[in-house]
Amino acid sequence: MDEKLIHAVYDDDDVLLSAVKELRNAKYQIKDVFTPFPVHGLDEALGLRGTRLAVTAFLYGILGFSVAVAMIYFIMIVDWPQNIGGKPSFSFMENLPAFVPVIFEMTVFFAAHLMVITFYLRSKLWPFKSPENPIPSTTDDKFLMQVIVKGDEDKLNNMLTKTGAVELSMHKNESE
Amino acid sequence: MGSHYESPIRKPLVTGNKSYGDVTVDIARAVENPPNKQWFLAFGIALAAFLWGLGCIIYTVSTGIGVWGLNKTVGWAWDITNFVWWVGIGHAGTLISAVLLLFRQKWRMAINRSAEAMTIFSVIQAGLFPIIHMGRPWLAYWVLPIPNTYGSLWVNFNSPLLWDVFAISTYLSVSLVFWWTGLLPDFAMIRDRAIKPFQKKIYSLLSFGWSGRAKDWQRFEEVSLVLAGLATPLVLSVHTIVSFDFATSIIPGWHTTIFPPYFVAGAIFSGFAMVNTLLIIMRKVSRLENYITIQHIELMNIVIMITGSIVGVAYITELFIAWYSGVEYEQYAFLNRATGPYWWAYWAMMTCNVFSPQLMWFKKLRTSIMFSFIISIVVNIGMWFERFVIIVTSLHRDYLPSSWTMFSPTVYDIGIFIGTIGFFFVLFLLYARTFPVIAQAEVKSILKTSGDKFKNTHTNG
Numbered sequence: 001m002d003e004k005l006i007h008a009v010y011d012d013d014d015v016l017l018s019a020v021k022e023l024r025n026a027k028y029q030i031k032d033v034f035t036p037f038p039v040h041g042l043d044e045a046l047g048l049r050g051t052r053l054a055v056t057a058f059l060y061g062i063l064g065f066s067v068a069v070a071m072i073y074f075i076m077i078v079d080w081p082q083n084i085g086g087k088p089s090f091s092f093m094e095n096l097p098a099f100v101p102v103i104f105e106m107t108v109f110f111a112a113h114l115m116v117i118t119f120y121l122r123s124k125l126w127p128f129k130s131p132e133n134p135i136p137s138t139t140d141d142k143f144l145m146q147v148i149v150k151g152d153e154d155k156l157n158n159m160l161t162k163t164g165a166v167e168l169s170m171h172k173n174e175s176e
Numbered sequence: 177m178g179s180h181y182e183s184p185i186r187k188p189l190v191t192g193n194k195s196y197g198d199v200t201v202d203i204a205r206a207v208e209n210p211p212n213k214q215w216f217l218a219f220g221i222a223l224a225a226f227l228w229g230l231g232c233i234i235y236t237v238s239t240g241i242g243v244w245g246l247n248k249t250v251g252w253a254w255d256i257t258n259f260v261w262w263v264g265i266g267h268a269g270t271l272i273s274a275v276l277l278l279f280r281q282k283w284r285m286a287i288n289r290s291a292e293a294m295t296i297f298s299v300i301q302a303g304l305f306p307i308i309h310m311g312r313p314w315l316a317y318w319v320l321p322i323p324n325t326y327g328s329l330w331v332n333f334n335s336p337l338l339w340d341v342f343a344i345s346t347y348l349s350v351s352l353v354f355w356w357t358g359l360l361p362d363f364a365m366i367r368d369r370a371i372k373p374f375q376k377k378i379y380s381l382l383s384f385g386w387s388g389r390a391k392d393w394q395r396f397e398e399v400s401l402v403l404a405g406l407a408t409p410l411v412l413s414v415h416t417i418v419s420f421d422f423a424t425s426i427i428p429g430w431h432t433t434i435f436p437p438y439f440v441a442g443a444i445f446s447g448f449a450m451v452n453t454l455l456i457i458m459r460k461v462s463r464l465e466n467y468i469t470i471q472h473i474e475l476m477n478i479v480i481m482i483t484g485s486i487v488g489v490a491y492i493t494e495l496f497i498a499w500y501s502g503v504e505y506e507q508y509a510f511l512n513r514a515t516g517p518y519w520w521a522y523w524a525m526m527t528c529n530v531f532s533p534q535l536m537w538f539k540k541l542r543t544s545i546m547f548s549f550i551i552s553i554v555v556n557i558g559m560w561f562e563r564f565v566i567i568v569t570s571l572h573r574d575y576l577p578s579s580w581t582m583f584s585p586t587v588y589d590i591g592i593f594i595g596t597i598g599f600f601f602v603l604f605l606l607y608a609r610t611f612p613v614i615a616q617a618e619v620k621s622i623l624k625t626s627g628d629k630f631k632n633t634h635t636n637g
Contacts, residue, residue: 013624014180036196036365037620038393051395057402072333075321080328087334101339101417108410109346112403116353119399120384123392125360129385136368138388139361141196141620 004149005031007134008160009142009167013039016143019163020045023147028156031146031173034138053122057115064110068103134171148173180624188628189283192466195629196620200365203616206462207366211609214461222601229595232588233308241311243588250571250583255305256421257563258593261446262302262600263344263418264439264559267411268447269295270351273358274407277400282626283475285618286467289362290458291451292355293611297603298450299348301596306340308592336420343417347410354403357396360386362612415443422566429509429570432497438490442559445483445529448476449555456549458608467614470543477542480555484533487562491530509570517582518569521561528558 010016017039023030030046043050073092076082076099081089089095120126138144145165149156160168194202211219236243246253269291276284307313319341321331331338363383370376386392419439422430452473459468498510513522532554536542573580607613624630 033390034388035390035393036200036388037361037617038397039390040621042390043394046390048391048394051391051398053395053398054402057406071321075330076333080330082332084332084334089334095334098334101336101413101420102333102342104409104413105339105342105346108350108406108413109342112350112406112410113353115402116357116399119357119395123389123395125384125386125392127381127384131364131367131380131383131385131387132389133364133368133387139365139368139386140200 003173004153005171005173006147006149006156006160007167007169007171008145008147008163008165009135010145010164011142011166012164013037013143015164016145017041017045019160019165020145022163023145023159026159028150029148031148033146034133034144036139036141036143039143053115053119056118057111060114061107061111063114064107065103067110068106069099071106072099072102146171180630182625182631184631186626187469187471188631189286189469189471189626190467190619190623191469191628193629194466194623194627196623199616199620199623200369202464202467203362203612203614204366204369206609206613207611208369212461215605215609219602219605222598222605225594225598226602227595227598229592229598232591232595233304236308236588236592237311237313241309243586245583245585245589247581247583249574249579249581250568252571253568253583254564254585254589254593255309257560257567258596259302259305260418260439260563260567261556261560262298262305262596264415264443264446264563265450265556266295266298266302266347266351266447267415267440267443268451269293270347270354270407270411271444271447272451273354274404274411277404278408282622283472285615285622286464286469286472287451287455287476288618289355289358289611289615290455290607290613291447292351292358293604293607293613294450294454295351295447296348296355297600297607299344299351300603301600303344303348304596304599305592306337336417336424339417340421343414347414350403350407350410354400354407357399357403358615358618359611360384361388361396361617362615364388365616366612412440415439427570427574428503428505429513429566431506432494434490434493434497438487438494441483441486441490442529442562445480445487445533446556446559448479448483449552449559452476452480452548452552453556454604456545456552458613462608462613464614467619470545473545473548474539474543477536477548477551480551481533481536481542484529484536484555488530491526505575508573512573513565513569516569516573518565518572521565521569525558525561525565528554529562532558 008019010019013035016033016035020030020033020042024045024047033042033046035042076089076095077092083089087095133139134144134146135142147156147160157168190199192198244253244255269288272284272291273288276288307316310316319331319338360383363379364386367376367379367383370379416436416439419435423432423435425431455468456473459465495510498506501507512518532551535547535551541547568583572583
């Protein structure tokens with residue numbers, strides 16, 4: 001597909017937000033938006049679906065909890081039951097209070113680390129990954145919107161200028 | 177612009193009429209310019225202290241723990257005092273970045289980055305002490321539950337010292353990840369401004385290729401929130417578990433149920449003091465007075481005052497309960513603390529931790545930079561004495577009067593402690609010149625509500 005893409009640069013988050021809404025009302029397709037900081041309401045304006053990372057954290061937490069319980073049960077009760085201070089480890093439930101701290105720490109450990117790893121993988125963030133923001137100033141004070149050109153190009157250009165874009169440039173749409 | 181409205185009663189958190197671009201320039205300045213003479217002087221002193229400490233560590237490990245001042249009665253002294261002191265200091269970082277995030281306190285944004293850096297660097301110092309005390313630090317991995325050639329020889333999950341291993345390592349690694357995730361957009365900002373190719377390459381590597389897509393920001397915010405939710409009970413659990421090292425034993429003076437909340441309050445107290453110590457200097461040197469304002473220092477002083485009062489109440493409760501319990505050993509332990517041969521340590525602790533923060537009730541004092549700086553150091557001296565008092569005075573007169581003794585540190589005890597202070601400042605000084613010391617992406621997101629430039633236009637127009 002030989003689609004064209006317009007890069008519209010804004011210098012204010014409120015102007016950008018209203019531009020996004022206006023373009024979506026006019027049924028234009030916005031490929032992506034690059035901003036220097038989280039603009040509140042932008043994900044809704046773009047119609048992005050909510051992220052499920054919090055759910056993954058919960059599941060990872062359950063995993064960590066289970067691993068900890070299984071590990072401590074095996075080590076303390078099955079493999080090497082000891083009589084420490086007259087309190088023999090014969091049953092897991094009776095010794096549970098002493099195991100709570102480690103179970104808690106492992107739950108947090110699994111939930112936090114695996115969620116962050118999932119985030120890095122989903123957002124393709126890792127060392128040696130090259131950045132993909134089209135212009136460097138989107139990490140400073142500029143906001144860039146990529147609009148897929150559909151129909152009349154001039155009409156879209158005019159519309160973008162009217163929404164307050166300070167700079168427009170034409171690019172080829174290279175799908176990932 | 178209605179959505180950015182904030183009551184004019186709230187003082188602006190960012191002063192100096194800053195725009196988005198100004199924030200970028202101000203935060204990148206320390207990274208892009210060479211440090212001044214004072215930085216090199218401070219770094220030199222810190223490095224010298226670190227190297228001295230390293231020498232003492234090498235001597236201790238190669239000779240044996242006998243080079244310390246420990247004796248058959250006082251088997252734990254400066255090593256564990258320093259360990260608890262450093263862990264406690266570390267607590268403020270997570271508290272500021274996680275707990276204040278959950279409470280939506282916007283003033284955290286100017287200080288959370290440095291406070292988290294402080295957390296990580298001080299937990300590293302804390303971790304050194306138990307490892308050195310093992311005597312054979314190359315076997316430190318034996319604290320992990322790993323299969324071994326001795327058959328079914330495992331670590332003991334009933335032991336508070338093992339809980340510490342899990343608590344501290346979880347805390348250190350989760351704090352590091354929390355810190356680094358927040359750093360990605362700010363590293364990306366420096367990367368995109370860098371002119372020298374080497375610098376660009378380094379910051380590109382550090383920023384993990386952050387591009388600032390709308391979807392990435394959505395995930396970023398969710399991850400920050402969930403990490404804050406996880407880090408909040410975590411930070412409370414860590415010092416609770418540290419206090420279990422003492423509370424689960426049956427030594428009079430240690431065997432008290434008040435320890436977990438009392439230790440956590442003390443940790444927050446000392447941590448905020450350390451944040452004040454570091455930031456009062458940094459805001460001046462890196463010219464960040466418009467971001468870390470007097471208001472920020474005042475708010476931290478209020479936290480210091482409150483947690484100092486909680487610690488004071490805990491001290492008095494301990495004394496009361498010792499008397500009320502009717503246990504003569506417990507009663508003697510506390511009488512000995514306040515009036516025995518270590519009375520000076522006890523009263524140093526009382527003066528620094530209970531009396532000095534009460535001066536913060538005066539607005540004039542808590543908004544004075546010089547006064548805040550002095551109190552922040554006094555508090556950390558007091559908190560060191562607190563741990564020393566709890567540990568050494570509870571041990572040095574045990575059940576058998578024939579084994580009563582005193583503890584005096586050797587040059588190696590002192591050297592290792594000074595060395596960790598040096599190591600801490602080496603790391604922090606390097607951080608201050610190479611990392612974005614303020615979470616600039618977060619500050620930009622509140623600039624329109626809390627920056628004076630925009631706030632004034634709301635109020636006037």
